[in-house]
Amino acid sequence: MRRSAEPDAMEAEAAYAWLMDGAGGTFGDRFDAHVLASVLAVAIAETAAAGRPLSDGTGLRGAELAELVGPFFPHALLVMDCSDRSGELDVPEDERSLRELLARYASARSTFELHLATVIARRAMRPNHLWQDLGLRSRGELSALMNRHFTALDERNAGDMKWKKFFYRLICRDEGFRLCTAPSCAECDDFSVCFGDESGESLLARNRLDVERSIVTTASARRFTNGP
Numbered sequence: 596m597r598r599s600a601e602p603d604a605m606e607a608e609a610a611y612a613w614l615m616d617g618a619g620g621t622f623g624d625r626f627d628a629h630v631l632a633s634v635l636a637v638a639i640a641e642t643a644a645a646g647r648p649l650s651d652g653t654g655l656r657g658a659e660l661a662e663l664v665g666p667f668f669p670h671a672l673l674v675m676d677c678s679d680r681s682g683e684l685d686v687p688e689d690e691r692s693l694r695e696l697l698a699r700y701a702s703a704r705s706t707f708e709l710h711l712a713t714v715i716a717r718r719a720m721r722p723n724h725l726w727q728d729l730g731l732r733s734r735g736e737l738s739a740l741m742n743r744h745f746t747a748l749d750e751r752n753a754g755d756m757k758w759k760k761f762f763y764r765l766i767c768r769d770e771g772f773r774l775c776t777a778p779s780c781a782e783c784d785d786f787s788v789c790f791g792d793e794s795g796e797s798l799l800a801r802n803r804l805d806v807e808r809s810i811v812t813t814a815s816a817r818r819f820t821n822g823p
Contacts, residue, residue, distance in 0.1 A: 607730065611636035617670040627707070628667050630740055633730035634714055635664070635671075649675065650684060654694075654717030655710060663710040690716050692766045700748040708744050725758045 614632040638652030650656050655663060664671055686694075697712035698704075721728040726737035737758065741749040752761045 607636045607640035610639045611730070614668050614671055618668050623666075626739070626743070630711075630729070630731070630736070631663070631667055633732075634718060635730075637728070637730035638718075652717070654684065654686070654690070654713045656684060659710055659713070662706060663714075666707075687720070689763075689766075690720055693719055693762055696762060696766055697745060697748070700745045702744055702746045711744060719759055719762065 611632050614635060615628065618628065635653070638649060642649050642652040645651075650660060653660060660675075661672055664675065693716040694713055697715055698709055701708035701712055715725075715729065718728040719725055724734065726732075726734045729737065729740075731737055731740075738749070741752075741758070751765075752758070756764070
């Protein structure tokens with residue numbers, strides 16, 4: 596892939612490859628690089644399709660985005676929009692609460708982790724499983740991410756509750772609300788809602804499938820219009 600390719604012209608899988616391949620293996624930690632490339636890839640594809648700035652998909656403004664991306668993918672800074680032209684970001688109260696929760700539990704409270712907390716909070720506002728909203732391959736990768744960078748939070752989720760449910764359960768408790776009326780999870784009729792299966796398709800793969808389906812549909816329509 597050409598390293599000079601514009602990221603806003605890419606689908607998610609292509610953006611991921613552009614980020615990982617373009618760095619030439621210079622990043623220090625491959626897992627963290629994979630996580631960051633995954634979430635950036637889905638954010639790039641999502642915001643490009645909607646005509647919105649990348650900050651909309653990551654929750655980070657220009658300087659913060661550059662600070663997160665630069666150490667891993669310096670080549671990306673040459674073409675990625677890391678400007679502050681978007682002005683102040685709209686951050687809903689529930690997203691802000693999740694940001695604060697994650698930042699509070701960041702294992703090393705490093706710049707990377709604090710920016711990652713912001714990105715996770717923004718992506719958690721999307722409608723899918725959290726691992727999908729982050730562009731990861733499976734819930735197992737999300738578990739590894741939480742164990743590494745938000746260790747105490749991971750340990751508190753000993754029952755392996757779905758992460759979005761777990762986050763908001765903690766937030767509601769912190770603010771004095773009771774999210775569930777059941778005396779315990781074991782006695783709850785909606786147990787599967789909080790602890791059920793989180794299998795599914797990676798958004799990177801889904802994005803590629805949507806593109807392929809669009810190409811097939813377009814080709815079929817042309818054949819129908821033009822005849823044999």
